[in-house]
Amino acid sequence: MNKRSGIETKKRILEASMDVFSRKGYAAANIREIAKTAQISIGTIYIYFKNKEELYQNLIENKKKELTDRIVAMSPGKKSASEALKEFIRVHLEYAVRHREFILLHIREHGFSFGIEKKRAFFNQQIEIIERIIKNGIKSGEFRKSNSVDVARIIMATLRGIILTIALDNVNIKPEALSDFILCALLKKEYGKK
Amino acid sequence: MNKRSGIETKKRILEASMDVFSRKGYAAANIREIAKTAQISIGTIYIYFKNKEELYQNLIENKKKELTDRIVAMSPGKKSASEALKEFIRVHLEYAVRHREFILLHIREHGFSFGIEKKRAFFNQQIEIIERIIKNGIKSGEFRKSNSVDVARIIMATLRGIILTIALDNVNIKPEALSDFILCALLKKEYGKK
Amino acid sequence: MNKRSGIETKKRILEASMDVFSRKGYAAANIREIAKTAQISIGTIYIYFKNKEELYQNLIENKKKELTDRIVAMSPGKKSASEALKEFIRVHLEYAVRHREFILLHIREHGFSFGIEKKRAFFNQQIEIIERIIKNGIKSGEFRKSNSVDVARIIMATLRGIILTIALDNVNIKPEALSDFILCALLKKEYGKK
Amino acid sequence: MNKRSGIETKKRILEASMDVFSRKGYAAANIREIAKTAQISIGTIYIYFKNKEELYQNLIENKKKELTDRIVAMSPGKKSASEALKEFIRVHLEYAVRHREFILLHIREHGFSFGIEKKRAFFNQQIEIIERIIKNGIKSGEFRKSNSVDVARIIMATLRGIILTIALDNVNIKPEALSDFILCALLKKEYGKK
DNA sequence: TATGAATGAGGGTTCATTCAT
DNA sequence: CATGAATGAACCCTCATTCAT
Numbered sequence A, B, C, D: 001m002n003k004r005s006g007i008e009t010k011k012r013i014l015e016a017s018m019d020v021f022s023r024k025g026y027a028a029a030n031i032r033e034i035a036k037t038a039q040i041s042i043g044t045i046y047i048y049f050k051n052k053e054e055l056y057q058n059l060i061e062n063k064k065k066e067l068t069d070r071i072v073a074m075s076p077g078k079k080s081a082s083e084a085l086k087e088f089i090r091v092h093l094e095y096a097v098r099h100r101e102f103i104l105l106h107i108r109e110h111g112f113s114f115g116i117e118k119k120r121a122f123f124n125q126q127i128e129i130i131e132r133i134i135k136n137g138i139k140s141g142e143f144r145k146s147n148s149v150d151v152a153r154i155i156m157a158t159l160r161g162i163i164l165t166i167a168l169d170n171v172n173i174k175p176e177a178l179s180d181f182i183l184c185a186l187l188k189k190e191y192g193k194k
Numbered sequence E: 001t002a003t004g005a006a007t008g009a010g011g012g013t014t015c016a017t018t019c020a021t
Numbered sequence F: 001c002a003t004g005a006a007t008g009a010a011c012c013c014t015c016a017t018t019c020a021t
Helices: A006-024 A031-038 A042-048 A052-073 A081-098 A100-109 A116-139 A148-169 A175-186 B006-024 B031-037 B042-048 B052-073 B081-098 B100-109 B116-139 B148-169 B175-186 C006-024 C031-038 C042-048 C052-073 C081-098 C100-109 C116-139 C148-169 C175-186 D006-024 D031-038 D042-048 D052-073 D081-098 D100-109 D116-139 D148-169 D175-186
Strands: none
Touching: A006 A031, A006 A042, A006 A052, A006 A100, A031 A042, A052 A081, A052 A100, A052 A116, A081 A100, A081 A116, A081 A148, A081 A175, A100 A148, A100 B100, A116 A148, A148 A175, A148 B148, A148 B175, A175 B148, A175 B175, B006 B031, B006 B042, B006 B052, B006 B100, B031 B042, B052 B081, B052 B100, B052 B116, B081 B100, B081 B116, B081 B148, B081 B175, B100 B148, B116 B148, B148 B175, C006 C031, C006 C042, C006 C052, C006 C100, C031 C042, C052 C081, C052 C100, C052 C116, C081 C100, C081 C116, C081 C148, C081 C175, C100 C148, C100 D100, C116 C148, C148 C175, C148 D148, C148 D175, C175 D148, C175 D175, D006 D031, D006 D042, D006 D052, D006 D100, D031 D042, D052 D081, D052 D100, D052 D116, D081 D100, D081 D116, D081 D148, D081 D175, D100 D148, D116 D148, D148 D175
């Protein structure tokens, strides 16, 4: 019955949950193991979270907010389209490396009863950001002409695939290699040697 | 009580399993529901499969073989590298559309206790196929020079992302659009208008 | 895994439930003990009853029906009011002796979330039966004049008290003694020596 | 944190307990709710009472004493047997109306692991009081001859039934109506019109 | 005294698996 | 082969009780 601050305890629970949920998935994860991992008792979890699902939801919302905040924080300044795209890619891949666990969990549980609509909204929002970058690039003559919606969708899917690969296979893919590949497909003139 | 051939019954079970496993995931799926969906009794499932895990494994192996067979069947004939890559992409995307359920299931349960190594082997094999195509393209002067391993890995990840997107969001992405995008990045001369 | 007929098993569960619920009350009763008493496994209970509450409800309904059927079966023939009242009392007391457990349980849990209205309806119906007997007795000159509603209510309460006493204290009260007492209060002329 | 006298706090706990125990029964009542109702913390309850059972016991004893004191306080003076019985009935019914909650609780939990013997002793004591009144009435020629033990038992059971009815159905039964009914059965000469 | 976060035994319930029919 | 009632380990969750503050 160690006395810890409530915030500390809640944080421990969330961390342990992340660990267990991402390893086992929602259904196979069990509260006993989360408690053990967090080195607290079972009952304590229920002081901070109403039940298993609410704990899970809380986790998801927390992490999603982190990513969203990062992307929103991307300075929209006077960068070229190439620079903007590179940064967009870099932020996403960095997030993937840092939040491998969460991504695994999220991919796994997508399609679950809760949160489908929100998820799609998130991706559509991301696609719009890419689309805007591409349109700017085309307008400024930096990128070759193309159907910006289709291309944005493909780039987002590519990013998703890379993130998935990083998360699942724990492989390291350099953001630059990906940027180079994508820019090759977008730039008007041949893309220079690195 | 119905008299059915053993093969027919086994097929019914596998189909029902696919349905239930892909909707609920491995852990949340339950045998009773599978039996109900297959319109057979619980006990019958245990005649054909030792237990839940073996049923699941069987399902996975079956479906994976289907894909592998398709790819192996791709005539390795005298196609140009571009043609070969286009066909590779087309086969994968077609498979994604046709086996949405399986992909969802597979993504979800990847990272499970069983089958990780096999999975990685499968992807590495695919990457090697792409790499060979790229190398051929470079040798024949069709593709620009590049680090074929890195590029192959990116293309495979891209494909994975597209497949994921198709499966999760039930979005339709035309193989040609993807091929165009990738070829833009690979071809020596500017890629022609569609 | 003895094979018993479903009906047999259900009966065993209901009997064990009666035993445990009436000894412990609804909240303190536990499924494990019921299963043990019925000499079946925990899971089996959930084959026959959705959950603890439904099991309890089933029990109550079953027993209540038994009493109601008995009373309805009382031949309304050409008896004097005294005879009718005597029989009414006798049926109730007999039921009390035979269903001690159920009465204990029912008294205990009355006022619970479920079934209050039905219960009151049942008692009001009983009161009406008594009232009719009294009215007949007064009309025929057998009973002295009185407010039949008030008296019926008192008689019903008395009966309830006797039943309670029988159930709680396991005391034997002879129906005749009670009938005599009540008839003393109702009859016009002095009630004869037994 | 509030500074209250210990006695005040204890009283608050007992009142809250009465409320919660009588609404939920012993097993379903919970300490957290009692603490909340009493507007004190959980821990404080354990300063004043060793545990849940002791709190419950204390409650019961307190209330029982109130009733006993009242009855003992009934002046045994030079009343006629009728008067004595009327007063006995009146005191009991008044108590029932004023302590509805307690009666509900008591009925509910009778038969519990603790206190059965004490309970029976209490009722036997009450029966003896009635018996004495009846004997006096017979001796003085006020009441007709009867088996005073049997009649006392019936009267006590009747009283119990009335109290139960008052408590459960929240019905109001006038003590006079009950006295009249009972006296009809006891008195030698016909009992006058109200 | 008073507090309320922490504990963990124990309750209700589910479900993969078995086996008599 | 086929059935589905029976089993019981293991799950999620509650709550009486403790104790550091």
